[in-house]
Structures are given as C-alpha cells and as structure tokens.
Amino acid sequence: MPELPEVEVTRRGVEPLIVGQTIRAVRLGKPLRWPLQCVPEALTGRRITAVDRRAKYLLVHLDTGMLLVHLGMSGSLRFWSEPPDPGVHDHFDLLLDHGVLRLHDPRRFGAVVWLDSLEAPWARKLLGGWGVEPLSADFTPAVLLQGLRNSRTSVKELLLSGSVVVGVGNIYVCEALFMAGIRPTRRADRIGAAKALRLHSAIQDVLQKALVAGGSSLRDFAGVDGAAGHFQTQTQVYGRAGAPCRICGTPISVVRQAQRSTYFCRCCQR
DNA sequence: CGGCCGACCTGCGGGC
DNA sequence: TGCCCGCAGGTCGGCC
Numbered sequence: 001m002p003e004l005p006e007v008e009v010t011r012r013g014v015e016p017l018i019v020g021q022t023i024r025a026v027r028l029g030k031p032l033r034w035p036l037q038c039v040p041e042a043l044t045g046r047r048i049t050a051v052d053r054r055a056k057y058l059l060v061h062l063d064t065g066m067l068l069v070h071l072g073m074s075g076s077l078r079f080w081s082e083p084p085d086p087g088v089h090d091h092f093d094l095l096l097d098h099g100v101l102r103l104h105d106p107r108r109f110g111a112v113v114w115l116d117s118l119e120a121p122w123a124r125k126l127l128g129g130w131g132v133e134p135l136s137a138d139f140t141p142a143v144l145l146q147g148l149r150n151s152r153t154s155v156k157e158l159l160l161s162g163s164v165v166v167g168v169g170n171i172y173v174c175e176a177l178f179m180a181g182i183r184p185t186r187r188a189d190r191i192g193a194a195k196a197l198r199l200h201s202a203i204q205d206v207l208q209k210a211l212v213a214g215g216s217s218l219r220d221f222a223g224v225d226g227a228a229g230h231f232q233t234q235t236q237v238y239g240r241a242g243a244p245c246r247i248c249g250t251p252i253s254v255v256r257q258a259q260r261s262t263y264f265c266r267c268c269q270r
Numbered sequence: 271c272g273g274c275c276g277a278c279c280t281g282c283g284g285g286c
Numbered sequence: 287t288g289c290c291c292g293c294a295g296g297t298c299g300g301c302c
Contacts, residue, residue, distance in 0.1 A: 002295060033278075033298090056296075073295050074280080089280085107279045109296060125298095153273065161273095162297090169295055218295060219281085259275075261293085 002071035004134065004167025005210035006221055006229065007056050010077050013224030015051040017079045021096040022047045029091030033072065033111040037122060054127055055166035065116050068126060072109025078102050079224050131164040134203050139165055145196040148188040155191060156184035157258050168203060171216055174238045174263045176202040183269045184262045237263040
C-alpha cells in the first residue's frame with residue numbers, strides 16, 4: 001500500500017502527535033526486514049525532534065541520531081494514547097510519554113533502522129543514489145525528460161525504479177501513465193518532449209489527488225488515527241482489468257512487467 | 271553499470 | 287465446504 005502519498009499521510013499524521021516526546025522503552029516483535037542496528041536500550045531517553053520523509057522512508061529524528069522507518073508492502077504506523085495489547089502483526093513499539101507509536105506489518109517487508117546520521121553507511125545504502133522528490137521544485141520537466149532519454153527500458157519500469165523520481169509505486173505509475181496517455185511498455189528514450197511534459201504534470205497531479213484522498217487503502221492501510229484512505233475508489237486503470245475505460249469504454253488491459261501487473265487502456269495510451 | 275530475476279513473508283480471493 | 291494456487295502497495299542482492 002505505501003507509496004509516497006500513504007507515507008506522507010502517515011508523516012503528517014504522526015509528526016504533531018510525537019514530536020517533543022521522549023522514548024521511555026522499545027518493544028520488538030518478530031524480525032522485520034533488517035535488524036534495528038542498535039540495542040533497544042540505546043533509544044531510551046532520546047527525544048523526538050522532527051519527522052521527515054525521503055522517498056518512501058520516514059525519518060524520525062531524535063536528539064541523537066534518527067530512526068528510519070519503511071512500511072514495506074503491508075505496514076502502517078499508528079499512535080495510541082491508550083494502546084491495546086500488541087497483536088501478532090505488531091512488530092515494533094516506541095513507548096513514549098503519552099502513548100505508543102506502533103508499527104503494524106503483516107508481511108514484515110518493512111523496517112526500522114537506527115542511524116547515527118545521514119552520513120552513516122546504512123543511510124547511504126538506503127537513501128543514496130535515488131531520484132528527486134516528485135512534489136519538490138527539483139522535479140522539473142527537464143529533469144524528467146533527461147531521465148527518460150538516458151534509459152532504454154520501458155517507461156513504467158524506469159519510473160518504478162526511482163532512479164529519476166522517487167515515491168511513485170505500482171498504483172500511481174499506472175495512473176500517471178494513463179493521465180499522460182502513454183503506453184506503459186513504451187521505451188523511455190522514445191518519449192518526446194510534449195509527452196514528457198504531460199507525464200510530469202500527471203505524476204504531480206495523481207500524487208496530489210491521492211494525498212487529498214488520504215492515500216489508497218487496498219487492504220488495511222490506515223493513517224495514524226486508524227482512518228482509511230479512499231483513493232482506490234478513484235483509480236482510472238489500477239485494479240480495473242476488463243472494466244470499461246472511464247474515457248472511451250474500451251476494456252482495461254493488464255500485462256506483466258518485471259513480475260508486476262500493469263494496467264492500461266490500449267485505446268487511450270499509445 | 272544497466273537490466274533482469276528471485277527472494278523475503280503473510281493473507282486472501284478465485285477456481286476447481 | 288475446503289484446498290491449492292496465484293497474486294498483493296517494495297526493493298535489495300546476485301547474476302549476466
């Protein structure tokens with residue numbers, strides 16, 4: 001579930017609830033994707049100073065170091081002022097002054113990693129070498145066009161890779177390519193400037209709309225307060241194989257690209 | 271290095 | 287009704 005909009009919805013929800021609180025204890029459940037990279041006791045007494053986001057990672061800044069949180073495929077963060085007992089899929093708790101910040105992640109593709117600083121080897125490994133933030137001023141049509149021109153893979157796979165622009169996952173890449181009228185299988189370096197310009201706007205539009213909708217809740221994604229997002233009800237192509245295109249009525253096609261489903265309209269996207 | 275593929279893990283829905 | 291298979295929002299690491 002968690003692409004950029006879901007992670008950003010989580011960040012906006014969680015930040016005002018936890019900044020200023022001090023970590024009193026840490027509870028670990030089953031192992032996540034990577035070990036925490038420190039003994040849990042090292043976190044106690046640290047105060048949370050800010051919550052940022054880079055790509056699909058949340059950066060929980062502490063007065064010393066930071067926690068890097070990834071939601072994987074099935075993760076969600078929730079703040080409880082009166083926490084229930086942890087369930088079988090609750091794998092990480094930060095016990096704070098006035099409640100508990102809890103990571104719920106059935107598939108355990110998510111991770112919480114402690115870092116000294118953004119210069120730490122793990123930070124470079126996880127955050128290095130990526131593209132620009134799609135909702136920042138760094139993401140210009142020229143940056144996108146140049147990125148497209150440098151790659152011979154399909155435009156869909158290039159966007160999913162995050163090497164040009166980050167945060168766009170399988171749902172939003174399908175939606176953005178539909179909005180831009182571009183066939184997902186099209187080779188990136190064969191997309192012209194006019195289409196690239198449309199794609200640039202489409203990426204920003206679809207992410208913005210998803211943010212307003214509180215993200216997509218395909219299974220169980222929820223914001224920090226437990227509220228589900230509803231963007232999934234507005235998708236034009238994602239998850240609509242065989243259903244009529246909302247523009248032209250042609251049944252939506254689905255193909256596999258890099259072992260993932262790609263949805264598109266063979267009439268509207270060329 | 272670019273590109274492709276398997277791996278990680280659990281749950282759920284569809285088909286038989 | 288019940289079982290088995292395929293698929294699911296991500297991305298790392300190994301291979302060519």
